[in-house]
Amino acid sequence: AQSVTQLDSHVSVSEGTPVLLRCNYSSSYSPSLFWYVQHPNKGLQLLLKYTSAATLVKGINGFEAEFKKSETSFHLTKPSAHMSDAAEYFCVVSDRGSGNNRLAFGKGNQVVVIP
């Protein structure tokens, strides 16, 4: 079964500095990968997705992620953090080609932005 590892459950960044959230995945098939963001007391919202096209994926609010098959990684980055980026971020993997209809969620990165 597919799985996701997100290290650093809590991440603090200063406003205007880069954001890096790490995601490593395990998948028996060609994976689809996603990053979701959850603002306080809200549902999750899709930030970006990788299916099988370009390995560098751009999402909303200036975020991007790069799929690296050799490293089984899909790290999320943003050049300059904004106060509105304070939220929890989840990396998600889906096994394309497997028989199951399930997504595997990481445990999340809680991002705090320091003014």
Next chain:
Amino acid sequence: NAGVTQTPKFQVLKTGQSMTLQCAQDMNHEYMSWYRQDPGMGLRLIHYSVGAGITDQGEVPNGYNVSRSTTEDFPLRLLSAAPSQTSVYFCASSYVGAEGKNTGELFFGEGSRLTVL
């Protein structure tokens, strides 16, 4: 454009009571699902459905029932609530791709916070 609507937003139950969390979507999505979110655990799939009349179990189905009589609605039933079911519950929907699987692009409701005493 309502998207995915969950009710109630907050609920307090006593152990042994029953209740239903409601979920409705207006996007004509075939796939609907229920997740629970607990601190440090990410989201765990409870039940899901790929169309009216079709449901299946996720990772943590025990203590929960679902049904899918229409495309729009996917209620989650707790038959006899337990303190371990204290959690935030999210309903999410998606289109189904060519392989009959959800596309991974989920649309989430705003959550239902349940406390079982």
